[in-house]
Amino acid sequence: AQTVTQSQPEMSVQEAETVTLSCTYDTSESNYYLFWYKQPPSRQMILVIRQEAYKQQNATENRFSVNFQKAAKSFSLKISDSQLGDTAMYFCAFWLNTPLVFGKGTRLSVIA
């Protein structure tokens, strides 16, 4: 069974700075998808970014980018120019023909 580990329960960053959230996973498969979801206090899960494992190029979405290291089974999220609205729980998730498998999340606080 796949597992997802987020080793940082909480992080904080100054507004306009850059922060990186870590995620590692375990699978024996070679083709799969990885996601980062954001959950603000409103509790709505919002897709931040997705990565197909067969693509070597790291996904980017505006201020959000990932560092996907397939051999190391690592999928970190970098948030550039952090904004107060980025304050939320961030969940890393794995998908392969099954329901999503989530990590326990990282609580990110952006400080003015």
Next chain:
Amino acid sequence: GAGVSQSPSNKVTEKGKDVELRCDPISGHTALYWYRQRLGQGLEFLIYFQGNSAPDKSGLPSDRFSAERTGESVSTLTIQRTQQEDSAVYLCASSSPYLSTDTQYFGPGTRLTVL
């Protein structure tokens, strides 16, 4: 278009009562998922519907939990004889496997409190 909607937004019930939670997926999405999120935790998979196939119930924690889905539309999650340990946010998500991605889009959740 409209996103995934869930009702009620919040539900407070007494131990032992039955509750029904509703999910309206995005129109055209054939897959529907229910997850449970306990306070401060990640999401736990409960049940998965894909079109007219038999649902994947492997995540249901006990026989007090059940879910139904009418075709490719609304789903109802029912919890019978609720216990305090059932208190959590119940999230629904839908996706369309017929596209190149199976990205799941989530509803706002129902916060269930069992007194």
